[in-house]
Amino acid sequence: MTAIKTEVAGPKAGPPPGVTRRPVKDLRASQKRAGWVMLAPALIHAAVFLLLPMVMLVALSFTDYQFLGAYHWVGVDNFLQLMSDDRWRTALLNTVLYTLVTVPVAMAIALLIALGLNSGIRARGAMRVLYYMPQVTATVAVATVWLWIYQPDVGLANSVLGLFGLPPQGWLTNPNLSLPSLMLVGVWQGLGAKMVVYLAALQSVSRDQLEAAQLDGANRWQSFWNVTWPALGPAHFFVFVTSTIASFQVFDLVFVMTKGGPGSSSTVMTYEIYEEAFQGLKLGYAAAQSVVLVVLIGVFTLVGLRLQKVSSDA
Amino acid sequence: MPRPHAAPGRRGRGVYVLTAVMALGAVAMVAPFVWMLLTSLKSPSELTEFSWLPEQLRFQNYTEALTAAPFARYFLNTALLTIGQTALTLAFATSAGYALACTPIRGRKTLNAFVVILIMVPFYAILIPEFLVVKSIPFFGGNGVTGQGGTGWLNSWWGLIIPHAIAPIYIFLARQFFVSLPEELAEAARVDGLSEYGIFVRIMLPLIKPAVITIAVFQIGAAWNSFLWPLLITRDDSLRPIQVGLAIFSQDPLNVQWAYLMAGATLAVLPMIALFIAAQRYFIEGMASAGLKG
Incomplete structure (x- = not known):
């Protein structure tokens, strides 16, 4: 199947001789970190271009905003x-x-x-x-x-x-x-x-x-x-x-x-x-x-x- | 009326009648495209009154259409827009899907529910605030740090490409496929010392290649056919995609030159039809699996 390369990516030194696994705790932490890094761009994108507009939409609907000039809260x-x-x-x-x-x-x-x-x-x-x-x-x-x-x-x-x-x-x-x-x-x-x-x-x-x-x-x-x-x-x-x-x-x-x-x-x-x-x-x-x-x-x-x-x- | 489930042993005249009826329906479905193509090849005099077929195929309509409106520029813009959005989606929607499916981050379930809810957000309803957000991107288009004073990402490639890439539906689709992969694969790679990113790019991503292609074809379709957003945020022809160009060209119904308009429409639909025929498996299975799993 897929060839798996054995070199360690990144500047970190390889595992000490004879040990093929990093400590379990470290491993989970690095997995979590990688997860957040991979998720972050999509999450930020969704927050800025979907979530923020949803919130703004509700707020705008109670104003008389007209693009230019001052605007007021007008209730319903x-x-x-x-x-x-x-x-x-x-x-x-x-x-x-x-x-x-x-x-x-x-x-x-x-x-x-x-x-x-x-x-x-x-x-x-x-x-x-x-x-x-x-x-x-x-x-x-x-x-x-x-x-x-x-x-x-x-x-x-x-x-x-x-x-x-x-x-x-x-x-x-x-x-x-x-x-x-x-x-x-x-x-x-x-x-x-x-x-x-x-x-x-x-x-x-x-x-x-x-x-x-x-x-x-x-x-x-x-x-x-x-x-x-x-x-x-x-x-x-x-x-x-x-x-x-x-x-x-x-x-x-x-x-x-x-x-x-x-x-x-x-x-x-x-x-x-x-x-x-x-x-x-x-x-x-x-x-x-x-x-x-x-x-x-x-x-x-x-x-x-x-x-x-x-x-x-x- | 077509009969459900023709019995295996009872093929005969029924099958031929049904085939004929279905074929007639199929012809009716593509008739508007045939009509578009025929119109695009007629001479101006043939369009002042009704005629079925062009007397001779007038291919110069296409070259003339390209000078009547900057269709070549529109076409190029659409291609760039499509490439940009597809690249962003493939990079970030698949990685987000992988993170949600295969990494032990906290709140994974909540985040996943959040993505599903975001799929439902109707684009047309958030149009106004989204426009304001894009106008207020800090440090762009003359904006200061507060995002005021300039035009932000309006009338720019940034605004054209970024806001509608990486849609939540693609994150969700990618996640669904990653979830079905056995965990042992990642474990084995980890034992061999591959980094988490290496595992994603070299091991897991290649395994969901069909899903990646499905996501790509859907994103290409959405980008190629997008209209209202580019209409709102582009001001000049150097950015306008072909759908916007076509709509503007068609908006003068008294003077519109139908042969040129239909030539433009042909150019606008041809790449998608070609892509569809080449990759129909992915269009159809993608739609079907979204429907059954979703």
Whole structure:
């Protein structure tokens, strides 16, 4: 196997002749020291760029900080103001709606694809690559492609509708359609990762149990519900939590394709935070919005945990 | 609807129908990329009204796109950003994972729980304070010792690369793999007099090579595709990565030159597609093992 060099690294003298081990106490101390040295850069990095910002976020949300000039402690004013902010309310509703639609729909489609790929069809390796491809490509780049596809006069989407004799749509210009158009892209791009997790889970379903179910006369549907479905619990949970967290943070699509418009029809929480903070320079206010975003993500994650518990207890 | 678990003995027409349905779905999934490629090869006159295929392949769109916007510079910037973040992550996330898994430091369990909690921190929510932290790095960009008075790491390679490298998820992934290695290996090396760092670099790290590659491909993907952070902290083209360049180029929908935009988009996605095809095992197994172990 690996060749192990026997020289002692560093300036310390080698062990006295005949003794191959340093004293146990010294050894543990040096192991500990090395552990901290190896951990330190990552810990400092996390403290500065994750932990400190978390603390600052909460503090900022109680101020009227505006980037320049003095700022004041304003208590819960920002949060009170949020409640009567129509644009923010629309953004919040749109984000929740986007999550409630894209997450379950994409989970269902991804599971169907995984079942299809897991059922002994031809060319599954190649197909798996194709289904996963949107996942590895940058959201900004694919958003520009969809911007072109959704163009009203020369876009692919309306031409495809035309093939079926359907009238052209204002995909991104009709306020009733702009958010669903973004959802379609979100579902499309997120299928790959979910499918892969489901595929791995399906491959771990016990063959013996499936065969036993078939011997007992269960049809495919019954053996799916009674054997496969219960085994998918952890995969559902993982997919639900990761994709909920991701869809609450949808931004790139909105930025490139609609800028939240027309009006506020397709705006989302992250886009409003970006606008308030970096266009309007209302950093305190935007920090309060960010706190709401964190809380909502936390609530949805807990709901996921709960559902997982309920289904595994049942 | 695809049937779950086709019975082994019952292959036949069902398999072909299912294969056809799945293939149709797969084609639909990549259709936008095909459309992107076709558009990038059409002449301007073909883009004023709808057409399916280009009359002739106009490859000069690519060279013209490179002069319409500094895509070559953007591309280089993205490459540098990606290399920088990946190097940092590979050096420090794996060593932190090793420390958490294999060294007897005090509070290891607490630290590990801490890392898991940090994985959950939503990046978009801490955007504002993170921006302020980066602006207030002392002694950079005209800042004094208190971190005030200048621009800190804003509009610099430091700010572009460092804050989003070494994400906790990579520390966690590395730790999961190190935990599964037998302790005797390190012991044997220790008896032979190898230093603790030597054990990590020469013995343990090579043993988790698949995990290291998985971490690398995920970090490369995250860096190559990153958008909002570079958008916020870069002010000029000498630092802007390609995703930011593309987004800016696309933001004038009335005058946008679609052929050039699609040529730029092709350049922006091609390296990741190539990496994915070359290393798909690591993308897919990494995703799957994160899902099942996590």
